[in-house]
Amino acid sequence: MLHDVETRSVSPVFVGRAGELTALTDALARAHAGEPQALLVGGEAGVGKTRLIEEFVDAACDDGAFVALGGCVEIGADGLPFAPFSTALRSLSRRLPGELAAAAEGQEGELARLLPELGDVGNHDASNEESTARLFELTVRLLERLAADRTIVLVLEDLHWADASTRHLLAYLFRTLRRGRIVVVATYRADDIHRRHPLRPLLAELDRLRTIRRIELSRFTRAEVRRQLTGILAAEPDAALVDEIFDRSDGNAFFVEELVVSRETGCAPGSLTDSLRDLLLVRVEALPEDAQRVARIVAEGGSTVEYALLAAVARFSEDDLIEALRAAVGANILLAVPDGDGYRFRHSLVREAVSDDLLPGERSRLNRRYAEALEADPSLVRADERATRLATYWYHAHAPAQALPAVLRASVETRKRYAYAEQLRLLERAMELWDEAPAEVRDSLRPMDYAEAYPPCGCDPETTPLRYLDLLAEAAYAARLCGERERALKTGKMALRLLEGEDDTDRDPLRAAWFWTERSRLVSGLGRSDGWAEIATAQELVKGLPPSGVHARILVVAAGWGMLHQPGPESLAAAERAVEYTRLVKNEGMELSARLTLGTLQVSAGDREAGLATMYEVRDRTRALGLHHESARAHINLSHVLENLGRSQEAVDVAEEGIRLTRDHGLLDSQGWVRANQAESQLSLGLWDEAQRNCEWLEQSGTRSKPRGSATLRLAQLAIARGELDVAESRLAAAREHFGEADPMPQYTVPTKQVELSIAAAAGRIQDVRALLTAAAESGFPPGTHREGWPLLLAAATAEADALGLPAAAEGREESIALLRRCVRGLATPAPVWVAYSQHTSAELDRAEGRRPVERWAETVAAYEQVERPYPLALARHRLADALLAEGGRREEAAALLREAHAVAVRLGAHPLREDVELLAARARLSLTTPDSAPEPGPGDDAFGLTPREQDVLRLVAAGRTNRQIAEELFISPKTASVHVSNILAKLGVSGRGEAAALAHRLRLLEPTPQGV
Structure with missing residues (x-):
């Protein structure tokens, strides 16, 4: 009878969720059409997420999609990285072996960190900060390739248990998935997401992505509970039962099932307390004793326990174990895993309740038995889970002697998989166990086996024991690589305090220097400072010490810092020393890094061909070595x-x-x-x-x-x-x-000033332009920043030229032009393009002083025509045409220049240049579309239709006169002057007197109209 009732506890009727299921199937239809879809399904425990996903998966399979399921496991919090992705990829590998192998071709070693079945894990590069990002990118590309010709549904369940690496990979997938017929659905338990839950920031981040749809499942209404009861009981429930179940379950679908079963099996309502734990345990306690014992064992073994491992821990005869499992499965307490040989709880809430109900001694004893069974036969679990699960079992068994080495081994495995967040968590657990473990256990550990961040220096790796400082170094490094810079900084600070507190005989300057170098990178990354003080401290610590990898690393980092912050002779010399030292310690990887820095600095110093040759050699060598x-x-x-x-x-x-x-x-x-x-x-x-x-x-x-x-x-x-x-x-x-402001680098500070100055120039704020020019000149233009310096000087010179004649620009003009000429003389021109910029800037300075020599502009145009700079060439052609027209004659040459400049401005969408060209062409009566055939303008004509009197008024407006002053000077009434000003503004298409004056000066409307000869 119990079996019959329990198997009916799940309603055969899918209740409610029509809108949610429609959203999922709509996403499937969009994916079929080639538009990737991403959905998040949230709801409290027991509300029906799993049932909704089951219905959607059935629909997707019926529709021809390939479904891959992956669930997060609680052990992930202890360092089992990428568990749901590994499971899902394993499922795809079984169903699409050839296709997955083809999609992974060439990257099997990297992708094996997620799916070990692909082969041996590739070489692990501890110095590569992009290793995790590379793995993420390759995973996304693998999925996109698989989904190019078929629809893939990737379901990742129970994100509330996700390890940090899984969360980061999921966020990356959601942000970067752009193509392929793929649907990604992730579920999480909303009531578990407390204020400090690690999933909370991810959900907030994903909320900002428009490509992700959130589905939140609410509890059932009374009508939906009634429908659920009808399905479970296969009969219409009476109203009293519906009211009782609805009131006690609050519409939670799983609680409805539990309450119905407890009632139908004869449990008195009074025997159930109002506590959730008791409600969940009542069905487990109704099982036979052997089945209850199996349930307790499974609860402590993890989210899923393999049959062979369960048999080794339970120590039942095979027949007794099968009978116990049959009872637990028949009661819907346990489920057989579809894609494996193991068992899990049907609902995680029941597992949590059973685990919480274990006695303290009982829990540690079960974990010890799990650990002993796994050590006796490692094949009981998959190889990629073995180290982490063994570490977890020994830790919860409260056995420091066994737990410390097991946790350290697990940290090495997670490091190889680029799961630095999980490595950090395991290392912190190792530090917690350090003092509890016996001294002989600690002394048996070797840094060569567990420490990668800090290489052993000046000691015998075979006999030197692992130190607590080694753990701190590994933790600081892992924290930086997984983005936990604050934790890395805190760990490094703790290590430096320990090092400072050691006796003189035990001091370790190399290790201290290593931590200071790490600190430099951290404070720079956090925007606290530029990091040089920390590098200088590290250099001081290693001064006079024998050659070592740490010393070489410090020199390479220092040279790189100089290249970015202070390119010049000192940084060049530092790079040369770094190259020599890396050769001395025979570290080719670091040597190539130092040579690349050296080549870059050589180019900046003027030794262009040698520097470029070095850089190309480094590129080719690193390719050959796979770096x-x-x-x-x-x-x-x-x-x-x-x-x-x-x-x-x-x-x-x-x-x-x-x-x-x-x-x-x-x-x-x-x-x-x-x-x-x-x-x-x-x-x-x-x-x-x-x-x-x-x-x-x-x-x-x-x-x-x-x-x-x-x-x-x-x-x-x-x-x-x-x-x-x-x-x-x-x-x-x-x-x-x-x-930021804490780490200024010339390659960013100079172009930022250039953009700010260009904005001020475009807005006509000449005094702001001068102030910004002065600030830039005081800071100087370090080697290599000429490419930002010349555009800055050109923008300032052009602004001065455009402001010529404006009363508001008169004060400070001479000083500004003099400063510009000094900067022009001092700024490097290491290539023909910068010679062209120099000529252009000088020509604008001539214009700012009222001179427009055609020869100067012709030289500028000729210089730009030798290099690939279409936009500044168009600017110079416009100026040359203007100068030709100002001289009088050469209209056809000017028209050709304007047409060329106009074509470039139109193609690029450079509206200010286009407007200037069109205005000049209109004023000179030149066609921009066909060879010029318009009549030459006569004396007094104006392309804007200004009458001679309006031209007189405009001249006074440009001089800064008020309407009353204009009236007095021209012997007209102020009202008449006002009418003239309004007409001028309308004809010129400007909104104010200042803009009219600027346009008049820029187009020289106040000078005689250019005429032919």
């Missing part, structure tokens, strides 16, 4: 210095190679830097739409603040050129936020 991170860095630095040299097309091509490399190997951080560099070179080449796409990609998918800031700054420059000053100002503010 993908350093190879990506070579592409970043190469594209940067090539743009510095004006070789923009070569820079774009190198960057394109770098994008392919970083995409193929999942180096998302490096891809951000490469794309930022490529976008700048595309702007130079006039590929503005391509540059905008690159920058927008970075804004959406970039992971580092500085490349995102660089992209935002490029978008600000683009907005200025297109006349969108409001957009430019907002982009500039966003870029400043990305860059």
Whole structure:
């Protein structure tokens, strides 16, 4: 009778959830059409999430989709990384073996960190900060390839138990999934998400993504409970029963089932307390004693327990174990796992209640038996779970002697899988166990087996025991790599205090220097400082010590810091020392890093060919050695210095190679830097739409603040050129936020000033332009920043030229022009493109002083025609045409120049330049579409239709006169003067007197109209 009742506890009728199921099936239909879908399903425990997913999965299978299920397990909190993804990929591997193998081809070693069945895990690079991002990128690409020709439904359940690596991978998947016929559904228990729950920030982040749909399941209404009861009882329930069950369950579907079963099995209502735990335990306590015992064993073994492991721990005869399991499964307490050989609780709430009901001694004894069984036969669980589960069992068995080495072994395994968050949690557990473990156990541990972040120096790795400081070093390193910089900083501070407290005989300056170097990276990443003080401290600590890998690392980091912050002779010498030292310690990876820095600095110092040769050699060697991170860095630095040299097309091509490399190997951080560099070179080449796409990609998918800031700054420059000053100002503010103020680097500070000055110039704020120019000149232009310095000087010189004749600009003009000429003489011109910029800036300074020599503008145009800079070439052609018309004659030559400039302005969407060209052409009566055939303007004619009297009024408006002053000077009434001013504003298409004056000066409307000869 019990069996019959229990198997009816789940209603055969799917109750409610019609809207939610429709949302899921609609997403499936969109995925069939090639539009990836992402959904989050939340609700309290027992509300019906699993039943909804089951119905959706059935519908998806009927519709021809391939479904892969993966569930988070509670053991994930102790360091089992990527559990749901591994399970789901394993399911796809069984169903689509050939397709998955083809999709993973070439990256099996990396993807094996998620799916060990793909082969041996690839080499682990402890110095590679992008390892996790690479694994994430490769996983997304694997899923996209699998979903290219078939619909994949990926279901990840119980996110409230997800480990940090799973959460990060899921967030990455949701952010970057762009193509493929795939639906990703993730479920979580909403009532478990307390204020400090680690899933809470992820949910907040995902809420901001428009591509994700949230489905929240509410409790059943009374009518829905009645329908559920009808399905369970196979009969219409009476109203009293519905009221009782609804009141006691509060509409929770699982509680409805439990209450019905307890009532139908004869349990008196009074025997059940109001506590949830008692309600959940009542059915377990109705099982035979052996079945209850099996339930207790399974509850402590994890979310799923393999049959062979269960048999080893239970120590029943096989027949007795099968009978006990049959009773528990028949009562719907346990379920057989569909895709494996194990058992789990049908509902996690029951498992939690059974586990909580264990006696303290009983719990530790069960964990010990699990650990002993697993040590006796490691094949009882999958290899990728073995180390973590063994560590968990020994820890909960309260056996420090066995737990410490087991936890450390598990930390090594998670490190190899790039699951640094789980590694950190395990290392913190190891530190907790350190003092509890016997001394002989600690002395038997070796740093070569467990410590990777800090290499053993000056000691015999075979005999030197692992130290507590080794654990701190590993924890600090893991914390930085998983983004927990504050925890890393705190751990490093603790280590440095311990080192400072040691006796003189026990001091370890190398280790202290290592921690100071780590601290430098942390304070820089956190925006606390530029990190140099920490590097200097590390250098002081290693001074005079024998050669070591730590010393070499410090020199490489110091040289890299100098390259970014203070490029010059001192940094060049530091890079040379770093190269020599890395060769001395025979570390080729660090040597290549130091050589790349050296080559970059050589180019900045003027030794261009030698520097570039070194950089290309590093690129090729790192490719050959498979050092993908350093190879990506070579592409970043190469594209940067090539743009510095004006070789923009070569820079774009190198960057394109770098994008392919970083995409193929999942180096998302490096891809951000490469794309930022490529976008700048595309702007130079006039590929503005391509540059905008690159920058927008970075804004959406970039992971580092500085490349995102660089992209935002490029978008600000683009907005200025297109006349969108409001957009430019907002982009500039966003870029400043990305860059921060604590770690200034010339490659960011100088272009930020250039953009700010250009905005002020475009807005006609000449005094702001002068103030910004003065500030930039005081800061100077360090080596390598000429490519930002020349546009800044050009914008300032153009602003001075455009303001010529404006009364408000008179004060300070001479000083500003003198400062500009000094800056022009002092700024480097290491390539033809910068020679062209120098000539352009000097020509604008001549214009600012009232001179328009045709020869100067002709030289500027000729210089730009030799390099790939279409936009500044168009600006120079416009100025040359203006100078030709001012001289009188040469109308056909001027018209041809204006047509060329106009075509570029239209193609690029450079509205200010387009407007200036069209206004000049209109004033000179030149056609921009056909060879000039318009009659030459006669004396007194004006393209804007201004009468001679209006031209006189405009001249006085430009001089700053009021209407009354104009009236007095022209012997007309103030009212008549006001009418003339209004007519002038309308004809010129401007909104105010200041704008009219600026336009008059810019187009020289107050001078005689240009005529032919």
